[in-house]
Amino acid sequence: MRTAIVLEMPTWSALALDGLRAAGLRRGGARRAVVEYLGAQDCCCSAQEIREGIAASGSAVGVASVYRALDTLAELRLVQRVDVGDGVARFEPVRADHHHHHHLVCDDCGRVAPFTDEPLERALERAAGRLGYTLEQHDVVLRGACDDCRRGLAPPGA
Numbered sequence: 045m046r047t048a049i050v051l052e053m054p055t056w057s058a059l060a061l062d063g064l065r066a067a068g069l070r071r072g073g074a075r076r077a078v079v080e081y082l083g084a085q086d087c088c089c090s091a092q093e094i095r096e097g098i099a100a101s102g103s104a105v106g107v108a109s110v111y112r113a114l115d116t117l118a119e120l121r122l123v124q125r126v127d128v129g130d131g132v133a134r135f136e137p138v139r140a141d142h143h144h145h146h147h148l149v150c151d152d153c154g155r156v157a158p159f160t161d162e163p164l165e166r167a168l169e170r171a172a173g174r175l176g177y178t179l180e181q182h183d184v185v186l187r188g189a190c191d192d193c194r195r196g197l198a199p200p201g202a
């Protein structure tokens with residue numbers, strides 16, 4: 045059924061596969077698997093997470109192939125590298141529909157989660173204007189303990 049195919053192929057994945065074809069690159073194997081996995085995520089993933097995610101869906105792709113696919117996608121500006129300061133390279137789809145968000149990082153379990161905040165966006169624009177900058181892009185990373193880790197913490201003094 046056609047609708048089912050459309051639902052399984054989010055916009056970014058379709059664009060990325062078109063981009064690979066336009067660049068004269070084969071879209072099969074590891075590249076396709078990486079594109080389909082990333083397209084289903086709402087935030088960034090490390091190469092290792094991508095490899096594990098693909099493996100969980102029943103295909104085996106080596107981590108070196110995942111890195112090669114990510115390099116190619118980054119060169120084509122279809123993915124961007126996200127650095128949240130923990131030394132792990134993560135990658136996120138560059139979405140045409142301006143899927144702008146920031147990141148929360150848990151220092152205990154390493155989880156990275158997306159968040160959006162409209163007043164924060166406006167505050168950043170205002171701050172940049174006050175400082176005489178035209179804001180082209182910005183990254184905001186909040187660090188701390190995620191809800192799971194926080195609840196797992198021993199009570200003070202224990």
Ligand SMILES: [Zn+2]
Nearest residue numbers: 087088136158
């Ligand atoms: Zn993200």
Ligand SMILES: [Zn+2]
Nearest residue numbers: 150153190193
């Ligand atoms: Zn955590």
